[in-house]
Amino acid sequence: MEPITFQAAEKRSAELRDELNQYAHEYYVQDQPSVEDFVYDKKYQELVEIETEYPDLITPESPTQRVGGIVLEGFEKVVHDIPLYSLNDVFSKEELIAFDERVKKAVGHPVSYCCELKIDGLSISLKYEQGVFVQGATRGDGTVGENITENLKTVKSIPLRLKEPLSIEVRGECYMPKASFVKLNKQREEDGKEVFANPRNAAAGSLRQLDTRVAAKRNLSTFLYTLADFGPLESTTQDHALNEMSRLGFRTNPEHRVCETIDEVWEYIENFHETRDELSYEIDGIVIKVNEFDLQDELGFTVKAPRWATAYKFPPEEAQT
Ligand SMILES: NC(=O)c1cc2c(N)ncc(C(N)=O)c2s1
Numbered sequence: 518m519e520p521i522t523f524q525a526a527e528k529r530s531a532e533l534r535d536e537l538n539q540y541a542h543e544y545y546v547q548d549q550p551s552v553e554d555f556v557y558d559k560k561y562q563e564l565v566e567i568e569t570e571y572p573d574l575i576t577p578e579s580p581t582q583r584v585g586g587i588v589l590e591g592f593e594k595v596v597h598d599i600p601l602y603s604l605n606d607v608f609s610k611e612e613l614i615a616f617d618e619r620v621k622k623a624v625g626h627p628v629s630y631c632c633e634l635k636i637d638g639l640s641i642s643l644k645y646e647q648g649v650f651v652q653g654a655t656r657g658d659g660t661v662g663e664n665i666t667e668n669l670k671t672v673k674s675i676p677l678r679l680k681e682p683l684s685i686e687v688r689g690e691c692y693m694p695k696a697s698f699v700k701l702n703k704q705r706e707e708d709g710k711e712v713f714a715n716p717r718n719a720a721a722g723s724l725r726q727l728d729t730r731v732a733a734k735r736n737l738s739t740f741l742y743t744l745a746d747f748g749p750l751e752s753t754t755q756d757h758a759l760n761e762m763s764r765l766g767f768r769t770n771p772e773h774r775v776c777e778t779i780d781e782v783w784e785y786i787e788n789f790h791e792t793r794d795e796l797s798y799e800i801d802g803i804v805i806k807v808n809e810f811d812l813q814d815e816l817g818f819t820v821k822a823p824r825w826a827t828a829y830k831f832p833p834e835e836a837q838t
Contacts, residue, residue, distance in 0.1 A: 585729030638692025
């Protein structure tokens with residue numbers, strides 16, 4: 518690299534960080550890369566050289582901070598300010614209709630539902646302060662989880678800085694794409710290691726690694742789906758909240774849909790029960806939520822689960838004969 522003054526390095530490294538983070542957003546969040554890998558790699562190498570020359574220029578959201586490289590002693594406990602709820606499951610159309618009847622009885626009129634795919638991964642909670650990713654934790658028992666911030670920093674679809682300097686907390690799922698799961702197990706078999714039973718276990722095992730370089734290589738991804746601490750955001754529906762999370766830089770699942778009747782919900786469920794093998798990630802059901810937040814507040818929670826949501830669970834897949 519040509520010798521470069523600190524001032525020039527400061528300007529250039531800021532340009533490269535923004536450019537590289539935008540390329541990564543297009544590739545890992547929008548699944549729409551705008552440049553070839555070699556363009557990214559060349560600029561990334563230039564940033565590494567500048568940061569090696571001037572380490573003081575490294576910032577938390579620099580893409581160079583995603584490769585991991587520390588080995589933790591263990592995971593600290595994190596107490597969730599806002600507990601992560603669990604869902605009551607339903608297993609049939611009849612149970613789904615009974616859920617809808619209970620909701621309509623409680624609020625006194627029909628409601629619209631936001632339907633979302635139930636991702637078969639590991640629940641995570643992400644905290645941001647003035648737009649910067651400061652803490653990532655597992656769900657744990659819903660109240661106390663484990664601090665896995667360093668591993669989650671290596672997950673390329675998790676923004677290290679939001680599009681706006683907001684202090685918010687979001688929840689979602691960290692998962693391993695089916696193709697990555699197959700490739701990982703093939704490699705483990707060749708290395709004489711025990712294979713993972715399913716992508717969910719592979720994702721959980723990857724995030725439980727104390728050596729962050731291992732998590733960095735596991736090609737994990739995310740779908741975020743809950744605004745826990747809204748900060749200054751004023752969404753009034755789940756559907757709007759999902760769009761806000763996407764606008765801020767989070768990866769959200771594109772298949773969510775607002776359904777006006779339980780029949781429409783059932784149609785959505787049947788559609789994805791039939792076509793889920795075409796998805797690049799595993800799902801084990803459909804999450805159905807009352808779309809309006811004021812109605813969610815009115816319905817509230819039972820001891821462990823919201824009255825305003827349910828999870829329709831697909832029957833276990835017939836063993837492949
Ligand atoms: N346990 C839970 O509350 C949830 C679990 C999940 C999951 N595994 N995937 C998607 C959603 C969603 N879109 O809301 C939820 S909500």
